Amino acid sequence: MHFQPKLFVLLYFSFASLASAGLLTPDRLLNRDDASDNYCNPPNKTPCPTNVPLQFGLILFPSFQQLDVFGPMDALNILAQQLPLNLSILASNLSSVSNRPLHPAMLLPGDNLRFEQRVLPTHTFSNPPDNLDVLIVPGGLGTRNPNTMPEVIDFIRNYAPKTKYLLSICTGSGILARAGVLNGYKATTNKAAWLEVTPFSNQTHWIKKARWVEDRNVWTSAGVSAGIDMILAWMDKVYGERPVIDEQVPDASSNLYGEFVGRRMEYNRERDWRHDIFADIYPGEDVLPEGQGTEDGKPKKEKKPKKENAKPKWGEGSNYI
Numbered sequence: 001m002h003f004q005p006k007l008f009v010l011l012y013f014s015f016a017s018l019a020s021a022g023l024l025t026p027d028r029l030l031n032r033d034d035a036s037d038n039y040c041n042p043p044n045k046t047p048c049p050t051n052v053p054l055q056f057g058l059i060l061f062p063s064f065q066q067l068d069v070f071g072p073m074d075a076l077n078i079l080a081q082q083l084p085l086n087l088s089i090l091a092s093n094l095s096s097v098s099n100r101p102l103h104p105a106m107l108l109p110g111d112n113l114r115f116e117q118r119v120l121p122t123h124t125f126s127n128p129p130d131n132l133d134v135l136i137v138p139g140g141l142g143t144r145n146p147n148t149m150p151e152v153i154d155f156i157r158n159y160a161p162k163t164k165y166l167l168s169i170c171t172g173s174g175i176l177a178r179a180g181v182l183n184g185y186k187a188t189t190n191k192a193a194w195l196e197v198t199p200f201s202n203q204t205h206w207i208k209k210a211r212w213v214e215d216r217n218v219w220t221s222a223g224v225s226a227g228i229d230m231i232l233a234w235m236d237k238v239y240g241e242r243p244v245i246d247e248q249v250p251d252a253s254s255n256l257y258g259e260f261v262g263r264r265m266e267y268n269r270e271r272d273w274r275h276d277i278f279a280d281i282y283p284g285e286d287v288l289p290e291g292q293g294t295e296d297g298k299p300k301k302e303k304k305p306k307k308e309n310a311k312p313k314w315g316e317g318s319n320y321i
């Protein structure tokens with residue numbers, strides 16, 4: 001390519017004027033709170049969708065399951081390049097939260113406390129932001145911790161009515177159930193923990209063969225990786241169509257936000273919430289709310305659990321997540 005003085009001068013002055021206008025300073029690039037300017041498909045500056053959830057709250061507790069958190073988080077990280085999302089991370093206090101067990105009930109044989117990753121909260125349960133649109137509740141071994149759970153459950157019980165959406169991953173739905181916020185809702189959970197989690201609410205319709213379950217504003221996913229399928233389906237539903245078809249995938253048949261994010265993640269997505277290959281591997285079946293018949297109108301027979309399928313005690317380490 002020949003050196004083109006005119007182009008160089010033009011570029012130089014474009015950058016210089018942007019810089020002098022404060023448009024290229026790190027502050028400007030980091031505090032991208034002017035939605036019309038930086039988001040929603042630059043450089044076309046198509047309007048951002050309005051009335052969509054932007055304020056996210058992530059609940060953390062010691063011994064949370066990493067992928068429950070960072071599957072959905074990474075999908076949201078990508079969405080946050082498109083929309084002005086804001087994340088608050090809530091925990092008991094502002095110390096870093098580890099994914100390793102802190103209670104003997106959660107220790108498995110050979111557990112290695114030296115292999116851990118920690119996350120820094122931004123807010124405490126006693127001093128949360130008051131404007132969260134979405135609460136995200138992961139599961140993990142820590143859901144069995146009798147010392148740390150009461151505070152988490154209380155927080156969710158009090159805060160959930162104020163949010164637009166409640167999303168749980170894996171045994172996170174057990175936390176929601178204990179907070180009473182799944183009463184009157186359909187839900188699912190990790191299939192390996194089915195017999196432990198479903199008794200936490202007898203007012204919930206627990207659906208076993210489900211990668212995730214959507215019921216109005218409450219979305220619950222099956223185990224660990226299922227949270228990614230759930231959050232992408234949630235994005236499709238809640239944020240709808242992205243303004244311009246992604247330039248990198250010109251033949252994309254759909255440009256819903258979840259599709260866009262899934263492609264960016266090169267994620268091999270499950271789009272059918274009913275397609276759950278793990279439901280048949282583990283014992284247990286659908287559970288209807290107390291006092292309701294089966295869907296074919298016949299009263300529900302109480303089934304005694306078979307001996308080998310007897311309900312394991314919460315926290316005895318029979319299930320790992």
Ligand SMILES: *[C@@H]1O[C@H](CO)[C@@H](O)[C@H](O)[C@H]1NC(C)=O
Pocket residue numbers: 062092093094095102148
């Ligand atoms: C912070 O909370 C964690 C989890 O609840 C707890 O184990 C830890 O002791 C607390 N740290 C402080 C400094 O209070």
Ligand SMILES: *[C@@H]1O[C@H](CO)[C@@H](O)[C@H](O)[C@H]1NC(C)=O
Pocket residue numbers: 033086087088129130131
């Ligand atoms: C994100 O939300 C929190 C809690 O409301 C708030 O403290 C923070 O300033 C917000 N950040 C931005 C960039 O809006």
Ligand SMILES: *[C@@H]1O[C@H](CO)[C@@H](O)[C@H](O)[C@H]1NC(C)=O
Pocket residue numbers: 202203290
């Ligand atoms: C249903 O759950 C509630 C609250 O935990 C409990 O008080 C009630 O006894 C349960 N009902 C049955 C039939 O187990």
